[in-house]
Amino acid sequence: MKNCVHPINCIIPPHMAERILEKGSPVQKKKAEEYIRIAGQIRGQRQMLAELTRKVRAAEGERNRKVYDARNGSSLPGNLVRSEGDAPTGDAAVDEAYDGSGATYDLYSEIFSRNSIDNKGMDLLSTVHFMEGYDNAFWNGEQMVYGDGDEDMPEQERIYNRFTKAIDIIGHELTHGVTQHEANLVYRNQPGALNESFSDVFGSLVKQRVKNHTADQADWLIGEGIFTSNVNADGIRSMKAPGTAYDDPLLGRDPQPGHMNDYNDTTSDNGGVHINSGIPNKAFYNVAVELGGYAWEKAGRIWYKTLCDELDGSSDFQAAANSTHKVAGDLYGNNSTEQRAVYNGWKTVGIIPGSDNHGGCRGSIRRILHSLFDGSNS
Amino acid sequence: MAAILKEQMDQEQFHIYFERSGGFTGISTSIEMDSRELAPGEAEELKRLIVHSGFFEAITFDNRFVHMPDQFYYNITIEHMGKKRTLELNDGSVPDLFRPLINYLVRAARASKKKH
Known part of the structure; x- marks a missing residue:
């Protein structure tokens, strides 16, 4: 004492x-x-x-990034290799994870006044070099995890590069965390496809902001640079033209629809969450391009507020259309240019905001079938 | 004597169906393998990995993370010595003992795709 x-x-x-x-x-x-x-x-x-x-x-709203190295093992988080403020390590995956999580944090902080993933200043944790030949990235509820692609294959047979290479993938994974703390969309069927779409939307906005691209300058590709030159692919998904990102003998053809008429009723991939996300992705693209300028300024703001204040775990495409339309009216006025752009954006993909038709007759039949056999509301 | 040998050989045979779906890309990959169509060394290695994983033993899986975004889902069916079992796993529930088997099957599926 x-x-x-x-x-x-x-x-x-x-x-x-x-x-x-x-x-x-x-x-x-x-x-x-x-x-x-x-x-x-x-x-x-x-x-x-x-x-x-x-x-x-x-x-106080300061970034706190930590990057770990799994050293090709599966234990998380692994060994801490770079903390906030540390100099670059020279390991591309480590430095990309650090920079990408910083750019994502900045988008949410500076544009949407959000304090990290949970809006309470949560640390941004990333693990790179996860396992061997792990051609994937995911959010595990607490942190981001990135593999190095199929680096275990002979070079001439490799399909994937490391998954930190595309900054929109980093934004995508972090946005799964944001969604978890906001609408918490169930990762199945239409709510799951919306969950994926919100991640693609904000992942793309991170990339566009870093590149200082307006909506008409952006490429709207998700995962650009992830594929090696051994395959014919521009990226993993195209928000501008769903279904056109790749067409290759090894990979097959990009299966994403861009309209409700082509909605894919499937049980695999949690009900096609990575497939049918093409429809709301295209709707966002339509809105952003119609409004012009930087996509995060108006379209992004409408989508962000919708995710935080309007949707819940079981929200489907129709609910997202209705809610973004309402939010556009709240933010910019009823019948404003912005609200009309939202209306047009969804209408073009086959969903009329406010109509409650859930994608027309096919949507109604699908909902009935799902409620009978699947027990879900989507 | 010949009949007994054949029965033993038959018991050594196994058939595998493997599918990996989900992941960030949403691109699935699969392969079907039969020990009779594999080179002897390859069949032995695969059998070793199956035994190592404890595939046919009573294992409990942690399925808390079944809806973890962007993870891979693995569907593995193995028929061996008159037994057949199908397991549905994901990155959140895969026991470490299963990783070598899954890695082997993923590499085989990639190589198979390349051939076709």
Whole structure:
């Protein structure tokens, strides 16, 4: 106790000091910082200081990125190789994961005033070099995970490059986290395809913002650069022209529809979540191009507000159309240019906002069949 | 004697159907393999991986992550010594012991696609 410089410092419990750091006045914050520093010295708990400092930074809206290396194993998160503020490592996958998660954080923070994935300053955790020959990237509910493609195959037979190579994939995976904390769309059938589509939309916006592209300058490709030159592919998906991203003897043909008439009723891939996402993807593209300018400014804002405030876990395409139309009216006025663009964007893919027709007769039949045999609402 | 040998050989035979779906790309890949059509060394290696995985043993899988976005889904059916079992797994539930078998089957599926 002899090290105690102020009687109050000695009796403040850590959680209270933390609270003062987050919410207190500048003078109170300074005193709380002093307490934590001294308490840390006394108890030898440097980690406590670091953790509390991190929480304060998160509350104040600062990025905190951590990139781990799985060293081709499957244990997560792996070994920490780059933290916030560290210099580039020279490992392309590590540095791409770091930069890409930063660009995604910036889009959400600077454009949509969102404080990280959970809107509470969550750390951005990425693991690269996951397993061997792992041609995939995914969000596991807590972090992003990236494989190196099919690097275990002879070079002339490789199809995929590392999955951090496309910045929109990083934005896509982080957006799964945002969706989890907002609408929490069920990862199956139409809600699942919407979940995928929101990830493609904001992943593409991350890329467009980094490249400073307007809607008409953007390529609207998802996963550009992921495929090697051994296959005939521009990317994994095209938001501009679903179904045209690849056509190759090894890969087959891009199966994405761009209209409800071509909706794919399938049970595989959780009810075609990566296939039917082409329909809402195309709707967003239509809206963004009709409005012109930077897609994140108006179309992105409408979609973001819809994801956060209007949709729930069971929302389907019709609900997304209705909600984006409503939000466009709320933000820009009824019958505004923006609301008309949203209406036209969905109509072009076969969904009329406000009509509640769920994609016409085919949609109605599909819903009845699903409710009979699948137990879902989509 | 010949009949007994044949019966033993038949018991060593196995048939596999493997499909991987989902993933970020949504592009599925599959392969069907029969031990009688494999080179002896290849069949032995595959049999070793099946035994290593404990495929036919009572294993419980962690299915909490069944709807984890963009993960792979694996459907594996193996017929061996009169037994047949189908397992549906995903990246969140695959036990580490299964990884070598799945990696082998993924590589075989890729190579098979290349041939055709």
